[in-house]
Amino acid sequence: MTFADDQVNAASAFAHTMIVVDDEPIADPAEAETITKTQTPGRRDAKEASSAPDQPVAEPERKTTHLLDAKALIKSALDLGLVCSVVNPSGDEDNVAKGVARASIRADIISLDWHMHGDDDGDLACEIIAEILRNDAAIGGRLRLIAIYTGNNNEEKILGQIEARLNDRKDQNTEVVRMGQVLTNETGLRLVWRQKAMLNEKLEGAVSEAQLPQELLAEFAKLSSGLLSNVALATISAMRDTTHHVLSKFSEALDGPFFHHRALLENPSESMDYAVSIVISALKSEVNKSEIAERFTTTDAVRRRLQAMANGSDDFTLRYLKGDQEKEFNFCLDDIEAIIEHGHEKWPEDLRKVAEARKQNASNPKPTKEGFKKYFSTVFSESRDAATDAMMHFSFLTNSRSSELSLVHRKVLPKLELGSVVFSEKLGYLLCLQATCDAVRGDGLFFFVPLVAATASPEIVVPHKCKEGKPNYIGLQVPPKCYTKSLSLNFGTIDSKIGRIPVNFDEQNGVFQVLDAEKNEYRWLANLKYKRALRIAQNVSQQMSRIGFDEFEPFK
Structure with missing residues:
Protein backbone atom coordinates (compact mmCIF):
# COMPACT_ATOMS: atom_id res chain seq x y z
CA MET A 1 0.00 0.00 0.00
CA GLY A 226 -1.02 15.63 1.90
CA LEU A 227 -1.72 13.61 5.01
CA LEU A 228 -3.72 16.42 6.61
CA SER A 229 -5.77 16.94 3.46
CA ASN A 230 -6.63 13.22 3.55
CA VAL A 231 -7.76 13.69 7.16
CA ALA A 232 -9.80 16.74 6.10
CA LEU A 233 -11.57 14.81 3.33
CA ALA A 234 -12.29 11.88 5.65
CA THR A 235 -13.54 14.15 8.45
CA ILE A 236 -15.87 16.07 6.16
CA SER A 237 -17.10 12.80 4.70
CA ALA A 238 -17.77 11.46 8.21
CA MET A 239 -19.75 14.59 9.06
CA ARG A 240 -21.76 14.18 5.89
CA ASP A 241 -22.48 10.55 6.74
CA THR A 242 -23.92 11.57 10.12
CA THR A 243 -26.23 14.27 8.77
CA HIS A 244 -29.44 12.21 8.78
CA HIS A 245 -28.77 11.01 12.31
CA VAL A 246 -28.17 14.59 13.46
CA LEU A 247 -31.30 15.79 11.65
CA SER A 248 -33.36 13.27 13.60
CA LYS A 249 -32.30 14.99 16.84
CA PHE A 250 -33.83 18.34 15.88
CA SER A 251 -37.55 17.75 16.04
CA GLU A 252 -40.23 20.41 15.73
CA ALA A 253 -40.74 20.23 19.49
CA LEU A 254 -37.43 22.09 19.97
CA ASP A 255 -38.67 25.21 18.20
CA GLY A 256 -40.57 26.31 21.33
CA PRO A 257 -37.48 26.35 23.59
CA PHE A 258 -35.51 28.13 20.84
CA PHE A 259 -38.19 30.84 20.52
CA HIS A 260 -38.26 31.14 24.32
CA HIS A 261 -34.47 31.67 24.28
CA ARG A 262 -34.72 34.27 21.52
CA ALA A 263 -37.51 36.18 23.23
CA LEU A 264 -35.42 36.66 26.37
CA LEU A 265 -32.40 38.09 24.53
CA GLU A 266 -31.78 41.82 24.62
CA ASN A 267 -30.71 41.52 20.99
CA PRO A 268 -32.75 38.67 19.38
CA SER A 269 -30.54 38.60 16.27
CA GLU A 270 -27.84 36.91 18.39
CA SER A 271 -29.92 33.72 18.29
CA MET A 272 -29.21 33.19 14.58
CA ASP A 273 -25.56 32.32 15.24
CA TYR A 274 -26.57 30.33 18.30
CA ALA A 275 -28.88 28.10 16.24
CA VAL A 276 -26.11 27.31 13.75
CA SER A 277 -23.63 26.65 16.57
CA ILE A 278 -25.94 24.03 18.11
CA VAL A 279 -26.16 22.10 14.84
CA ILE A 280 -22.41 22.28 14.20
CA SER A 281 -21.73 21.08 17.74
CA ALA A 282 -24.08 18.12 17.20
CA LEU A 283 -22.31 17.21 13.94
CA LYS A 284 -18.92 17.42 15.60
CA SER A 285 -19.96 15.17 18.47
CA GLU A 286 -21.17 12.46 16.08
CA VAL A 287 -17.93 12.21 14.07
CA ASN A 288 -15.93 9.13 15.01
CA LYS A 289 -12.54 10.77 15.36
CA SER A 290 -10.76 7.57 16.33
CA GLU A 291 -11.88 5.80 13.15
CA ILE A 292 -10.44 8.59 10.99
CA ALA A 293 -7.20 8.62 12.98
CA GLU A 294 -6.84 4.85 12.65
CA ARG A 295 -7.15 5.09 8.87
CA PHE A 296 -5.09 8.15 8.00
CA THR A 297 -2.73 9.11 10.87
CA THR A 298 -1.24 5.78 11.94
CA THR A 299 2.49 5.04 11.94
CA ASP A 300 2.09 3.23 8.62
CA ALA A 301 0.19 6.17 7.13
CA VAL A 302 2.93 8.56 8.27
CA ARG A 303 5.59 6.33 6.73
CA ARG A 304 3.72 6.15 3.42
CA ARG A 305 3.51 9.94 3.36
CA LEU A 306 7.23 10.24 4.13
CA GLN A 307 8.04 7.82 1.32
CA ALA A 308 5.98 9.91 -1.07
CA MET A 309 7.80 13.07 0.09
CA ALA A 310 11.18 11.37 -0.39
CA ASN A 311 10.22 10.46 -3.97
CA GLY A 312 12.64 7.54 -4.14
CA SER A 313 15.45 9.18 -2.16
CA ASP A 314 16.59 8.23 1.34
CA ASP A 315 17.96 11.64 2.25
CA PHE A 316 16.13 14.21 4.36
CA THR A 317 18.15 17.40 4.80
CA LEU A 318 17.92 19.54 7.93
CA ARG A 319 18.95 23.15 7.25
CA TYR A 320 19.86 25.13 10.34
CA LEU A 321 21.77 28.25 11.32
CA LYS A 322 24.98 28.15 13.25
CA GLY A 323 25.94 31.72 13.93
CA ASP A 324 25.11 33.47 10.67
CA GLN A 325 25.92 30.49 8.45
CA GLU A 326 23.50 27.88 7.14
CA LYS A 327 24.52 24.29 7.82
CA GLU A 328 23.08 21.02 6.57
CA PHE A 329 22.62 17.70 8.31
CA ASN A 330 21.25 14.55 6.65
CA PHE A 331 18.80 12.01 8.04
CA CYS A 332 17.50 8.84 6.40
CA LEU A 333 13.84 7.82 6.21
CA ASP A 334 14.13 5.50 9.25
CA ASP A 335 15.62 8.34 11.31
CA ILE A 336 12.81 10.75 10.44
CA GLU A 337 10.16 8.14 11.11
CA ALA A 338 11.68 7.33 14.51
CA ILE A 339 11.82 11.01 15.45
CA ILE A 340 8.18 11.56 14.51
CA GLU A 341 7.05 8.36 16.21
CA HIS A 342 9.07 8.55 19.45
CA GLY A 343 9.56 12.30 19.90
CA HIS A 344 12.47 14.69 19.49
CA GLU A 345 13.93 14.11 22.97
CA LYS A 346 15.44 10.80 21.89
CA TRP A 347 16.49 11.99 18.45
CA PRO A 348 20.31 12.10 18.50
CA GLU A 349 21.68 9.09 20.35
CA ASP A 350 20.26 5.92 18.83
CA LEU A 351 19.97 6.89 15.16
CA ARG A 352 22.57 5.30 12.92
CA LYS A 353 22.71 8.11 10.39
CA VAL A 354 23.69 10.60 13.08
CA ALA A 355 26.82 8.64 13.94
CA GLU A 356 27.74 8.27 10.26
CA ALA A 357 27.23 11.96 9.58
CA ARG A 358 29.36 12.88 12.61
CA LYS A 359 32.26 10.87 11.20
CA GLN A 360 31.93 11.76 7.54
CA ASN A 361 30.85 15.36 7.87
CA ALA A 362 32.92 16.96 10.57
CA SER A 363 32.56 20.39 8.91
CA ASN A 364 28.80 20.19 9.40
CA PRO A 365 28.29 18.95 12.98
CA LYS A 366 24.88 17.92 14.18
CA PRO A 367 22.75 20.79 15.47
CA THR A 368 21.98 21.28 19.12
CA LYS A 369 18.62 20.08 20.39
CA GLU A 370 17.37 23.66 20.39
CA GLY A 371 18.55 24.13 16.83
CA PHE A 372 16.87 20.87 15.87
CA LYS A 373 13.59 21.90 17.51
CA LYS A 374 13.64 25.27 15.74
CA TYR A 375 14.49 24.03 12.25
CA PHE A 376 13.08 20.48 12.06
CA SER A 377 10.39 21.49 9.53
CA THR A 378 13.16 22.35 7.01
CA VAL A 379 13.53 18.58 6.55
CA PHE A 380 10.22 18.67 4.64
CA SER A 381 10.79 21.89 2.68
CA GLU A 382 13.05 23.12 -0.09
CA SER A 383 14.53 25.92 2.03
CA ARG A 384 14.41 27.54 5.46
CA ASP A 385 12.19 30.31 4.06
CA ALA A 386 9.70 27.80 2.65
CA ALA A 387 9.66 25.96 5.99
CA THR A 388 9.01 29.23 7.85
CA ASP A 389 6.10 30.06 5.52
CA ALA A 390 4.58 26.61 6.12
CA MET A 391 4.99 26.98 9.90
CA MET A 392 3.30 30.40 9.84
CA HIS A 393 0.45 29.07 7.71
CA PHE A 394 -0.10 26.12 10.06
CA SER A 395 -0.04 28.41 13.11
CA PHE A 396 -2.56 30.70 11.44
CA LEU A 397 -4.94 27.77 10.89
CA THR A 398 -4.68 26.77 14.55
CA ASN A 399 -5.18 30.24 16.06
CA SER A 400 -7.69 31.94 13.74
CA ARG A 401 -11.27 31.07 12.84
CA SER A 402 -11.79 33.72 10.16
CA SER A 403 -9.61 36.17 8.25
CA GLU A 404 -9.40 38.59 5.36
CA LEU A 405 -8.45 35.66 3.10
CA SER A 406 -12.00 34.30 3.26
CA LEU A 407 -13.99 34.96 0.10
CA VAL A 408 -17.13 34.00 2.03
CA HIS A 409 -16.76 37.10 4.22
CA ARG A 410 -17.19 39.32 1.19
CA LYS A 411 -20.87 38.32 1.34
CA VAL A 412 -21.30 37.57 5.04
CA LEU A 413 -19.29 40.34 6.68
CA PRO A 414 -17.23 39.57 9.82
CA LYS A 415 -17.84 41.05 13.26
CA LEU A 416 -15.66 43.20 15.48
CA GLU A 417 -15.50 41.16 18.69
CA LEU A 418 -13.32 39.51 21.30
CA GLY A 419 -10.23 38.30 19.42
CA SER A 420 -10.46 40.63 16.43
CA VAL A 421 -7.05 41.71 15.09
CA VAL A 422 -7.02 45.06 13.28
CA PHE A 423 -4.31 47.26 11.81
CA SER A 424 -3.96 51.02 11.80
CA GLU A 425 -1.25 52.97 10.00
CA LYS A 426 -1.00 55.18 13.08
CA LEU A 427 -1.40 52.65 15.91
CA GLY A 428 -0.08 49.43 14.34
CA TYR A 429 -1.55 46.02 15.20
CA LEU A 430 -4.28 45.89 17.83
CA LEU A 431 -6.13 43.03 19.53
CA CYS A 432 -9.73 43.52 20.64
CA LEU A 433 -10.39 42.18 24.15
CA GLN A 434 -13.94 43.49 24.42
CA ALA A 435 -16.16 41.13 26.43
CA THR A 436 -18.40 39.11 24.12
CA CYS A 437 -21.65 40.50 25.51
CA ASP A 438 -20.41 44.10 25.27
CA ALA A 439 -19.38 43.55 21.63
CA VAL A 440 -23.00 43.12 20.54
CA ARG A 441 -24.63 45.82 22.63
CA GLY A 442 -23.70 49.01 24.42
CA ASP A 443 -22.23 52.39 23.54
CA GLY A 444 -19.65 51.22 20.98
CA LEU A 445 -16.52 51.71 23.10
CA PHE A 446 -14.13 48.80 22.46
CA PHE A 447 -11.09 47.78 24.54
CA PHE A 448 -7.84 47.04 22.65
CA VAL A 449 -4.28 46.08 23.55
CA PRO A 450 -1.30 46.54 21.23
CA LEU A 451 0.49 43.68 19.47
CA VAL A 452 4.16 43.67 18.51
CA ALA A 453 6.06 41.77 15.84
CA ALA A 454 7.44 38.38 16.92
CA THR A 455 10.56 37.16 15.15
CA ALA A 456 10.39 33.71 16.76
CA SER A 457 7.56 31.64 18.28
CA PRO A 458 4.73 34.11 17.58
CA GLU A 459 1.68 33.97 19.82
CA ILE A 460 -0.64 35.03 17.01
CA VAL A 461 -0.29 34.67 13.22
CA VAL A 462 -2.52 36.64 10.85
CA PRO A 463 -2.45 37.34 7.11
CA HIS A 464 -1.67 40.90 6.04
CA LYS A 465 -1.34 42.07 2.45
CA CYS A 466 -0.57 39.70 -0.37
CA LYS A 467 2.49 39.23 -2.52
CA GLU A 468 2.21 37.59 -5.93
CA GLY A 469 -1.26 36.31 -5.08
CA LYS A 470 -0.10 34.54 -1.91
CA PRO A 471 -0.85 35.65 1.67
CA ASN A 472 1.89 37.25 3.71
CA TYR A 473 1.63 35.89 7.26
CA ILE A 474 2.64 38.18 10.13
CA GLY A 475 3.77 36.81 13.50
CA LEU A 476 2.62 38.85 16.51
CA GLN A 477 2.63 38.61 20.28
CA VAL A 478 1.12 40.42 23.25
CA PRO A 479 3.87 42.51 24.89
CA PRO A 480 4.51 42.30 28.66
CA LYS A 481 2.33 44.64 30.71
CA CYS A 482 0.28 45.41 27.60
CA TYR A 483 -2.48 46.83 29.80
CA THR A 484 -0.30 49.89 30.42
CA LYS A 485 -0.58 50.69 26.71
CA SER A 486 -4.21 49.66 26.25
CA LEU A 487 -6.72 52.00 24.66
CA SER A 488 -10.44 52.40 24.15
CA LEU A 489 -11.73 53.14 20.65
CA ASN A 490 -15.15 54.61 19.99
CA PHE A 491 -16.96 53.00 17.05
CA GLY A 492 -20.30 54.65 17.70
CA THR A 493 -23.54 53.13 18.96
CA ILE A 494 -23.98 49.46 18.12
CA ASP A 495 -26.92 48.84 15.79
CA SER A 496 -29.28 46.68 17.85
CA LYS A 497 -30.83 45.19 14.68
CA ILE A 498 -27.59 43.60 13.51
CA GLY A 499 -25.89 43.38 16.91
CA ARG A 500 -22.42 44.37 15.73
CA ILE A 501 -20.13 47.13 14.55
CA PRO A 502 -20.15 46.99 10.72
CA VAL A 503 -16.96 45.68 9.11
CA ASN A 504 -17.22 46.51 5.42
CA PHE A 505 -15.39 45.18 2.37
CA ASP A 506 -13.55 47.71 0.20
CA GLU A 507 -13.96 46.31 -3.32
CA GLN A 508 -11.43 48.70 -4.84
CA ASN A 509 -8.59 47.80 -2.49
CA GLY A 510 -9.73 44.27 -1.67
CA VAL A 511 -9.58 44.76 2.13
CA PHE A 512 -12.00 44.78 5.09
CA GLN A 513 -12.30 48.05 6.97
CA VAL A 514 -14.05 49.35 10.06
CA LEU A 515 -14.41 53.06 10.83
CA ASP A 516 -14.42 54.59 14.30
CA ALA A 517 -16.66 57.48 15.30
CA GLU A 518 -14.09 59.97 13.94
CA LYS A 519 -13.90 58.16 10.58
CA ASN A 520 -10.43 56.76 11.23
CA GLU A 521 -9.82 53.58 9.25
CA TYR A 522 -8.83 50.24 10.78
CA ARG A 523 -8.14 47.25 8.59
CA TRP A 524 -9.70 44.03 9.88
CA LEU A 525 -7.29 41.10 9.48
CA ALA A 526 -8.68 38.16 11.45
CA ASN A 527 -10.77 36.89 14.34
CA LEU A 528 -8.95 34.52 16.70
CA LYS A 529 -10.52 31.32 17.93
CA TYR A 530 -12.65 32.09 20.96
CA LYS A 531 -10.70 30.08 23.55
CA ARG A 532 -7.38 31.53 22.43
CA ALA A 533 -8.72 35.07 22.65
CA LEU A 534 -10.24 34.32 26.06
CA ARG A 535 -6.91 32.97 27.33
CA ILE A 536 -5.14 36.17 26.29
CA ALA A 537 -7.83 38.25 28.03
CA GLN A 538 -7.39 36.15 31.17
CA ASN A 539 -3.59 36.60 31.09
CA VAL A 540 -3.99 40.36 30.77
CA SER A 541 -6.43 40.46 33.68
CA GLN A 542 -4.01 38.40 35.81
CA GLN A 543 -1.23 40.87 35.11
CA MET A 544 -3.49 43.71 36.20
CA SER A 545 -4.65 41.93 39.36
CA ARG A 546 -1.22 41.18 40.86
CA ILE A 547 -1.09 42.25 44.49
CA GLY A 548 1.79 44.50 45.51
CA PHE A 549 2.54 45.96 48.94
CA ASP A 550 5.51 46.87 51.12
CA GLU A 551 7.05 43.93 52.96
CA PHE A 552 9.81 43.49 55.49
CA GLU A 553 12.66 42.85 53.02
CA PRO A 554 14.73 40.38 55.08
CA PHE A 555 11.72 38.08 55.42
CA LYS A 556 10.40 38.63 51.90
Missing part, protein backbone atom coordinates in the same frame (compact mmCIF):
# COMPACT_ATOMS: atom_id res chain seq x y z
CA THR A 2 1.26 3.49 -0.90
CA PHE A 3 0.35 7.06 -0.04
CA ALA A 4 -1.47 7.26 -3.38
CA ASP A 5 -3.76 4.51 -2.05
CA ASP A 6 -4.44 6.62 1.04
CA GLN A 7 -5.36 9.52 -1.23
CA VAL A 8 -7.77 7.36 -3.24
CA ASN A 9 -9.35 5.97 -0.05
CA ALA A 10 -9.93 9.48 1.30
CA ALA A 11 -11.29 10.65 -2.05
CA SER A 12 -13.57 7.59 -2.31
CA ALA A 13 -15.06 8.38 1.09
CA PHE A 14 -15.63 12.01 0.09
CA ALA A 15 -16.73 11.89 -3.57
CA HIS A 16 -20.37 10.89 -3.98
CA THR A 17 -21.60 12.31 -7.28
CA MET A 18 -20.50 12.52 -10.90
CA ILE A 19 -22.08 14.36 -13.86
CA VAL A 20 -21.21 13.40 -17.44
CA VAL A 21 -22.31 15.79 -20.22
CA ASP A 22 -22.34 14.20 -23.67
CA ASP A 23 -24.53 14.55 -26.76
CA GLU A 24 -24.17 10.93 -27.91
CA PRO A 25 -25.05 8.64 -24.99
CA ILE A 26 -26.30 5.16 -25.83
CA ALA A 27 -28.03 2.78 -23.44
CA ASP A 28 -26.52 -0.35 -24.98
CA PRO A 29 -23.49 -0.94 -27.24
CA ALA A 30 -25.77 -2.85 -29.58
CA GLU A 31 -27.34 0.48 -30.53
CA ALA A 32 -24.08 1.55 -32.15
CA GLU A 33 -24.77 -0.66 -35.15
CA THR A 34 -28.00 1.17 -35.94
CA ILE A 35 -26.66 4.69 -35.44
CA THR A 36 -25.68 6.46 -38.65
CA LYS A 37 -22.11 7.57 -38.99
CA THR A 38 -23.16 10.76 -40.79
CA GLN A 39 -23.21 13.95 -38.78
CA THR A 40 -24.61 17.33 -39.76
CA PRO A 41 -21.99 19.88 -40.70
CA GLY A 42 -20.43 21.77 -37.82
CA ARG A 43 -20.78 25.52 -37.27
CA ARG A 44 -17.70 26.29 -39.32
CA ASP A 45 -18.93 24.15 -42.25
CA ALA A 46 -22.34 25.81 -42.21
CA LYS A 47 -20.80 29.27 -42.18
CA GLU A 48 -18.56 28.51 -45.15
CA ALA A 49 -21.47 27.06 -47.10
CA SER A 50 -23.65 30.13 -46.51
CA SER A 51 -20.88 32.49 -47.65
CA ALA A 52 -20.79 30.84 -51.10
CA PRO A 53 -24.43 30.59 -52.23
CA ASP A 54 -23.58 30.13 -55.89
CA GLN A 55 -21.54 27.04 -55.23
CA PRO A 56 -23.20 23.62 -55.30
CA VAL A 57 -24.01 22.35 -51.85
CA ALA A 58 -21.59 19.59 -50.89
CA GLU A 59 -22.67 16.40 -49.23
CA PRO A 60 -22.30 16.54 -45.44
CA GLU A 61 -18.90 15.34 -44.33
CA ARG A 62 -19.05 11.81 -43.00
CA LYS A 63 -17.48 11.63 -39.56
CA THR A 64 -17.12 8.94 -36.96
CA THR A 65 -19.45 9.61 -34.05
CA HIS A 66 -18.01 9.74 -30.53
CA LEU A 67 -20.51 7.48 -28.80
CA LEU A 68 -20.74 7.20 -25.02
CA ASP A 69 -21.64 3.84 -23.46
CA ALA A 70 -23.85 5.26 -20.69
CA LYS A 71 -24.82 1.85 -19.35
CA ALA A 72 -21.24 0.74 -18.70
CA LEU A 73 -20.35 4.17 -17.29
CA ILE A 74 -23.21 4.26 -14.77
CA LYS A 75 -22.66 0.65 -13.66
CA SER A 76 -18.94 1.23 -13.09
CA ALA A 77 -19.65 4.42 -11.12
CA LEU A 78 -22.21 2.66 -8.92
CA ASP A 79 -19.71 -0.10 -8.17
CA LEU A 80 -17.43 2.60 -6.74
CA GLY A 81 -20.22 4.20 -4.71
CA LEU A 82 -20.64 7.16 -7.09
CA VAL A 83 -24.06 8.35 -8.19
CA CYS A 84 -23.56 9.12 -11.90
CA SER A 85 -25.87 11.27 -14.01
CA VAL A 86 -25.51 11.40 -17.82
CA VAL A 87 -26.80 14.64 -19.36
CA ASN A 88 -27.51 15.12 -23.07
CA PRO A 89 -27.39 18.91 -23.52
CA SER A 90 -30.03 20.54 -25.67
CA GLY A 91 -31.42 24.01 -26.11
CA ASP A 92 -29.84 27.43 -25.75
CA GLU A 93 -26.09 27.34 -25.03
CA ASP A 94 -26.28 29.80 -22.11
CA ASN A 95 -29.15 27.91 -20.47
CA VAL A 96 -27.31 24.60 -20.85
CA ALA A 97 -24.15 26.05 -19.29
CA LYS A 98 -26.04 27.57 -16.37
CA GLY A 99 -28.08 24.41 -15.82
CA VAL A 100 -25.00 22.18 -15.69
CA ALA A 101 -23.23 24.72 -13.45
CA ARG A 102 -26.17 24.73 -11.01
CA ALA A 103 -26.14 20.94 -10.88
CA SER A 104 -22.35 20.92 -10.43
CA ILE A 105 -22.71 22.74 -7.09
CA ARG A 106 -23.66 19.35 -5.64
CA ALA A 107 -21.36 17.26 -7.86
CA ASP A 108 -17.80 16.24 -7.06
CA ILE A 109 -16.67 15.16 -10.54
CA ILE A 110 -17.68 16.70 -13.89
CA SER A 111 -16.98 15.14 -17.29
CA LEU A 112 -17.63 17.06 -20.54
CA ASP A 113 -17.57 16.04 -24.18
CA TRP A 114 -15.60 18.44 -26.39
CA HIS A 115 -17.72 18.29 -29.57
CA MET A 116 -21.44 18.58 -28.84
CA HIS A 117 -24.26 19.08 -31.36
CA GLY A 118 -22.05 20.27 -34.21
CA ASP A 119 -19.78 22.34 -31.95
CA ASP A 120 -16.37 21.96 -33.61
CA ASP A 121 -14.30 24.11 -31.24
CA GLY A 122 -15.57 23.12 -27.81
CA ASP A 123 -17.49 26.38 -27.35
CA LEU A 124 -20.21 24.80 -25.21
CA ALA A 125 -17.71 22.87 -23.08
CA CYS A 126 -15.71 26.07 -22.44
CA GLU A 127 -18.88 27.98 -21.56
CA ILE A 128 -19.90 25.28 -19.07
CA ILE A 129 -16.42 25.29 -17.47
CA ALA A 130 -16.43 29.09 -17.17
CA GLU A 131 -19.89 29.09 -15.57
CA ILE A 132 -18.86 26.37 -13.09
CA LEU A 133 -15.70 28.26 -12.09
CA ARG A 134 -17.64 31.52 -11.73
CA ASN A 135 -20.08 29.84 -9.33
CA ASP A 136 -17.22 28.21 -7.41
CA ALA A 137 -15.43 31.55 -7.01
CA ALA A 138 -18.63 33.10 -5.64
CA ILE A 139 -18.60 30.66 -2.71
CA GLY A 140 -14.88 31.01 -2.02
CA GLY A 141 -13.60 28.18 -4.23
CA ARG A 142 -13.77 24.41 -3.81
CA LEU A 143 -12.08 21.19 -4.86
CA ARG A 144 -13.22 20.75 -8.45
CA LEU A 145 -12.27 18.01 -10.92
CA ILE A 146 -13.34 18.58 -14.52
CA ALA A 147 -12.47 16.10 -17.27
CA ILE A 148 -12.72 16.54 -21.02
CA TYR A 149 -13.75 13.06 -22.21
CA THR A 150 -13.72 13.11 -25.99
CA GLY A 151 -12.90 11.17 -29.14
CA ASN A 152 -10.69 14.07 -30.23
CA ASN A 153 -7.12 12.95 -29.50
CA ASN A 154 -5.54 16.42 -29.77
CA GLU A 155 -4.90 16.90 -26.05
CA GLU A 156 -2.44 19.78 -26.47
CA LYS A 157 -4.82 21.83 -28.59
CA ILE A 158 -7.84 21.24 -26.35
CA LEU A 159 -6.05 22.15 -23.10
CA GLY A 160 -4.44 25.17 -24.78
CA GLN A 161 -7.81 26.43 -26.03
CA ILE A 162 -9.42 26.05 -22.61
CA GLU A 163 -6.55 27.87 -20.87
CA ALA A 164 -6.60 30.75 -23.36
CA ARG A 165 -10.38 31.17 -23.40
CA LEU A 166 -10.80 31.10 -19.62
CA ASN A 167 -7.99 33.59 -19.05
CA ASP A 168 -9.43 35.94 -21.70
CA ARG A 169 -12.80 36.10 -19.95
CA LYS A 170 -13.50 39.13 -17.78
CA ASP A 171 -15.83 37.19 -15.47
CA GLN A 172 -13.01 34.89 -14.28
CA ASN A 173 -11.28 36.22 -11.14
CA THR A 174 -8.50 33.64 -10.95
CA GLU A 175 -5.93 32.73 -13.58
CA VAL A 176 -5.89 29.21 -15.01
CA VAL A 177 -2.37 27.79 -15.17
CA ARG A 178 -1.01 24.87 -17.18
CA MET A 179 0.93 22.37 -15.06
CA GLY A 180 2.08 19.61 -17.42
CA GLN A 181 -1.07 17.90 -18.66
CA VAL A 182 -3.32 19.52 -16.05
CA LEU A 183 -5.00 22.93 -15.80
CA THR A 184 -5.28 24.39 -12.29
CA ASN A 185 -6.17 27.60 -10.50
CA GLU A 186 -5.74 28.84 -6.93
CA THR A 187 -9.33 28.08 -5.89
CA GLY A 188 -9.13 24.28 -6.30
CA LEU A 189 -9.55 23.44 -10.01
CA ARG A 190 -7.99 20.35 -11.59
CA LEU A 191 -8.88 19.92 -15.28
CA VAL A 192 -7.67 16.90 -17.25
CA TRP A 193 -8.19 15.33 -20.70
CA ARG A 194 -9.06 11.71 -21.43
CA GLN A 195 -9.66 10.08 -24.80
CA LYS A 196 -12.80 8.06 -25.42
CA ALA A 197 -12.39 4.43 -26.40
CA MET A 198 -15.60 4.73 -28.49
CA LEU A 199 -16.37 1.03 -28.02
CA ASN A 200 -12.92 0.16 -29.35
CA GLU A 201 -11.01 -1.69 -26.64
CA LYS A 202 -7.82 -1.76 -28.74
CA LEU A 203 -7.53 2.00 -29.17
CA GLU A 204 -4.15 2.82 -27.63
CA GLY A 205 -4.17 5.25 -24.71
CA ALA A 206 -7.96 5.49 -24.69
CA VAL A 207 -10.13 5.07 -21.59
CA SER A 208 -13.32 3.04 -21.78
CA GLU A 209 -16.54 4.12 -20.08
CA ALA A 210 -16.15 1.25 -17.62
CA GLN A 211 -12.69 2.57 -16.68
CA LEU A 212 -13.60 6.27 -16.56
CA PRO A 213 -15.06 6.52 -13.01
CA GLN A 214 -12.01 4.85 -11.45
CA GLU A 215 -9.70 6.96 -13.61
CA LEU A 216 -11.37 10.20 -12.56
CA LEU A 217 -11.57 9.16 -8.91
CA ALA A 218 -7.78 8.72 -8.98
CA GLU A 219 -7.47 12.23 -10.48
CA PHE A 220 -9.81 13.62 -7.83
CA ALA A 221 -7.60 12.02 -5.17
CA LYS A 222 -4.69 14.16 -6.42
CA LEU A 223 -6.57 17.23 -5.20
CA SER A 224 -5.71 15.89 -1.74
CA SER A 225 -1.94 16.19 -1.74
